[in-house]
Amino acid sequence: MLDKILFLLCLASALADERCMPAGRDLMLLMLQYVWNENEMFLFRASLAFAMRNHMNGQQFEVSNIIVCNETMRVSFWFIVTSPLDTSQLIDQENVEAAIRQSRNRINSAFLLTDKTLEFVDILPTLATLYTHPTPPWLIVFGVVMGAVSAGIIIMLVSSVVQKKRKPQDEDDDEETRVKTVENGDAHDGIHNMSFSEDERFTKM
């Protein structure tokens, strides 16, 4: 809310100090929050002269060529631009508008303002284009999530297939041990083989 400064500057094509009459144009008002004094006005006129010089090469615009009138408390005013060669001649609106458009940034920076806070009525600012990312960020996040989830699914499926493969193997092992115990049981039922029991006593090292 600091820089609620809106300059609405208007261009008039009237003559002399009567030149500064509205003549049906929209008023461009300047609304300043910081102290507006003579020096600031001088800076404004100087920056405008600079803009005109940039636009119309060769013509040496001076601060005196920028005439300001109808100042209000709201810091808004009208201005007109006279040609340096002939002070009775006015520069037409299109040229002034073009000059301002060209050097808009510099004029803004002179006052540390932006397009929003320094407004020239009838000159619409070209809005800054939004930054477009080369790849949309959402696609990146989507790729990460889908990749992780798909990897998870594949791991789960593979592990359950592996588990199933191991299950028949375990069942085979179970069968073999069962067969063995049956065989041992048969051996015991028959002749008691002493060599086994004696081995146990001897192998206690």
Add this chain to the structure above:
Amino acid sequence: MRLVLPNPGLEDRIFSHEDLERMEKEEAEDRPKWDNKAQYILTCVGFCIGIGNVWRFPYLCQSHGGGAFLIPYLILLVLEGMPLLLLEFAIGQRLRKGSVGVWRAISPYLTGVGIASMLVSLLIGLYYNTLIAWILWYFFNSFQDPLPWAQCPLNENRTEFVSECQRSTTVDYYFYRVTLNSSPSIAESGGLQWQMVLCLLAAWTVICICYIRGISTSGKAVYVTAILPYIVLAIFLIRGLTLKGSLTGLKYLFTPDVDELMNPQTWLDAGAQVFYAFSIAWGGLISFSSYNPVHNNCMQDAVILSVITGLTSIYAATVTYTIIGFRATQKYENCISENIMTLLNAFHLPEDSITTSNYDTALNHLNSSSPDIILGLDFKTCDMQKLLSEGVEGTGLAFIVFTEAIINMPGSPVWSVLFFIMLLCLGISTLFGNIEGVVVPLRDLNVLPKKWPQEALTGVTCAVAFVITLLFAQHSGIYWVTLFDNFAGSVPLLTIGLFEMIAVAYIYGIDRFNEDIKFMIGHKPSIFWQISWTFISPIIILVILVFYVVTQAQKELTYLVWDPDSDKFPSLASVPYPSWINAVIFLLAGVPSLTVPLYALWRLVIVTCKKKKKRVKKSSNYLNFH
């Protein structure tokens, strides 16, 4: 002597108490089991606490008298919600089957109840996952600064914004145009929105992996999906309370208006909300309870779950309204500032001569001194009450109001990510119960072969569901979602709930049910439970059902569309449905509700035909023998 309808053969179809004891000791059951009690409770909490707690309950609370709404809500929670909850828990734990199996065991004529539950779960699951897809889209898009819904795109000559966005707001434009690309009516399908197709694919894949081995995987996932929302809500509560205007929102929410208690609509809405909040009649709770050990204290679980649901609803409503209050205050202040600017411009006054505090006096003074200028000016109406009450339920709350509030908070991407992760967790944990209520009955009905492993069942269900939900990825998708939400999830659930209570109380027998509970937890349910099951809860549900059907039948069927060409733009325009919608509504609401009596009738016909054939055979054998 209680009223019990004759039910021959019941003993043969269910496990006896001795069987259950034996199975418990030997662990001879081949059903999946919960790893621990916490998993079961968290799964049920996640199932019951869904997105509706965030975006439906706060709206109901505020529009029906604020703090006073809690009275009917809590009363009906106890009289309607808790008994139904205990009924589903106990019957699942006792009969140890999924929803179709349980009703088939009670009586083969009642299998229709299970089938209806499955159909309703399927229909709800389809549109619910579309909401998840939308939330996923916003979640994916939250990882950038500035957030994409913070600004309008520019038009060709870069002098101003796209007209549709200029006339409405950036968040509206982002939701209806960029995300959904909505057509102006449900009849114009307009083709598929490919970003939505991708998001739907992501949503179904996430559900697939979480449920891929049944409750052994979803039981682990709920540790995150059931607990994370509470943490995020706490973070938002702290953030919300420090924002300007949050207390305005809270006051607006909780200011009691006792006159609303006289309005029957309040009680109806409270009853309906309790019913839907508990996810009763979806079949998922019965399934989940059947994996419990036989002597699990289901009565305690029912009470705990009811308390948690009630408290969470109030908690979520508080958080929601701090954010809503903040947004409304922001918009109000912006509105006043614009009016001040208009005044300052018109009268060339210096900057700080008019502020929000002396705006009214200044306006009056200027009006008296130069009324003609004032008349020519274009003032906006700044109405705080209107701002607090707009768009605060359903998708409007999450995708419009909240997103707008988030772009005004410092550090927006973080808040956006947190918010949408919370909604995702709430939705996914509800979908676990949903998919359980679809997959288990499909297997019990032999639609999906029993030999298939759980992974194949989950995979096939998710794949088929993905293809069907492409309906919602069209440009008219949002209108279909609203249609499903209004009709698939309302009347059928109430009808099934009613049938469930009648089945358990009067066909299974309330005495037998009491004995079962005594066997499972050690003592009979008190007189409160018995009266609720036999009289109070069925009557409440019947009243809600009748009133709902009557009001729906009297209303003209209309829906809200986003139409840039309509005069009401940027508000949604109310348009009547095309005539073929009646067929769709009948499919959504009528078919599941009618499944119960139709199946019973069909089975009666088949059984009588078989009996006739047997009698003919017997008499012919007799004749042959002689």
